[in-house]
Amino acid sequence: MKNKKIIILVLLFISFCFLLFCLFNFYKLYDSKIKVYEKQKSTYENLKKENNKLKMEIANETKKGEKIEDSYKSLNEKKESLEKVINEKEAEKERKAKEQNQDYTKKVTGKVIYLTFDDGPSNYTEDILNTLDKYDVKATFFVTCSGSLDKYAKKIIEKGHTLGLHTCTHRYNTIYSSEENYFNDLNSISNKVEELTGYKSKYIRFPGGSSNTISRFNKGIMTRLTQKVTEDGYKYYDWNIDSGDAAGADKDGVYNNVISALKNHNYSTNMVLMHDIKVSTKDALDGIIKDALDMGYTFSNINDYTSEVHHSVNN
Numbered sequence: 001m002k003n004k005k006i007i008i009l010v011l012l013f014i015s016f017c018f019l020l021f022c023l024f025n026f027y028k029l030y031d032s033k034i035k036v037y038e039k040q041k042s043t044y045e046n047l048k049k050e051n052n053k054l055k056m057e058i059a060n061e062t063k064k065g066e067k068i069e070d071s072y073k074s075l076n077e078k079k080e081s082l083e084k085v086i087n088e089k090e091a092e093k094e095r096k097a098k099e100q101n102q103d104y105t106k107k108v109t110g111k112v113i114y115l116t117f118d119d120g121p122s123n124y125t126e127d128i129l130n131t132l133d134k135y136d137v138k139a140t141f142f143v144t145c146s147g148s149l150d151k152y153a154k155k156i157i158e159k160g161h162t163l164g165l166h167t168c169t170h171r172y173n174t175i176y177s178s179e180e181n182y183f184n185d186l187n188s189i190s191n192k193v194e195e196l197t198g199y200k201s202k203y204i205r206f207p208g209g210s211s212n213t214i215s216r217f218n219k220g221i222m223t224r225l226t227q228k229v230t231e232d233g234y235k236y237y238d239w240n241i242d243s244g245d246a247a248g249a250d251k252d253g254v255y256n257n258v259i260s261a262l263k264n265h266n267y268s269t270n271m272v273l274m275h276d277i278k279v280s281t282k283d284a285l286d287g288i289i290k291d292a293l294d295m296g297y298t299f300s301n302i303n304d305y306t307s308e309v310h311h312s313v314n315n
């Protein structure tokens with residue numbers, strides 16, 4: 001009986017120990033689970049914070065994007081309206097040019113010759129226009145208030161040439177005596193051309209060229225005039241090839257001066273000074289055009305794309 005009691009006590013003790021062991025392990029497991037849970041919870045909180053931060057950033061970026069899109073839209077609208085204005089102006093310009101049978105929008109590339117005829121029109125202008133027609137070549141006439149202006153101003157434009165202004169009187173002593181006198185004279189020829197043709201020319205050539213020294217009786221006048229005409233929207237053209245007709249070259253002399261200059265230089269813009277009041281120019285023109293075409297040159301009238309050929313101003 002006593003043994004049985006001892007056995008029961010031992011069994012109870014063992015059971016108690018086992019229970020303690022189990023409780024201890026359970027507590028250990030529970031504790032580690034709690035720790036893992038807390039760690040996960042804090043990771044979750046951090047992720048949540050990150051997520052909110054990202055959401056805010058996205059919202060900010062979206063706002064910025066919307067702003068950029070808005071300003072892009074308004075810029076695009078501005079661009080479109082500007083393009084519309086430009087297109088309208090271009091169309092207007094083309095329409096006017098077509099009306100006057102002049103293609104100022106023409107861009108000529110390669111080696112180009114711009115024949116320019118000063119001091120006319122005259123009785124030789126008719127033959128010169130016919131020679132130009134024969135080769136379908138366009139040129140530029142810097143006209144004065146000559147007796148033949150009424151007869152040829154419109155004809156020059158109708159044939160597709162450019163009508164430039166050279167001054168009305170061409171009298172050095174008057175036009176270079178003051179800026180006022182120069183512009184009065186220039187306005188006279190400009191108004192006359194406009195009356196006769198409806199066309200207001202913005203292309204000019206100074207009598208004697210911008211490099212002339214004949215105006216030195218009025219110190220600095222060419223410096224002031226070249227600046228003022230540009231400010232007023234004119235384009236002035238000097239020359240880089242002189243036919244020599246004004247200095248008295250005969251037909252062969254004019255031909256040789258032009259052709260040998262073309263052979264010696266390699267300009268892309270060849271601005272040739274001639275005068276349609278000179279019989280030598282009238283007679284040499286056919287040969288010059290024929291041979292220059294054979295040499296691969298193109299002819300053009302002065303237009304908005306023509307580079308301005310300027311001399312150095314000497315006064």
Ligand SMILES: [Zn+2]
Nearest residue numbers: 118119207208
């Ligand atoms: Zn002249």
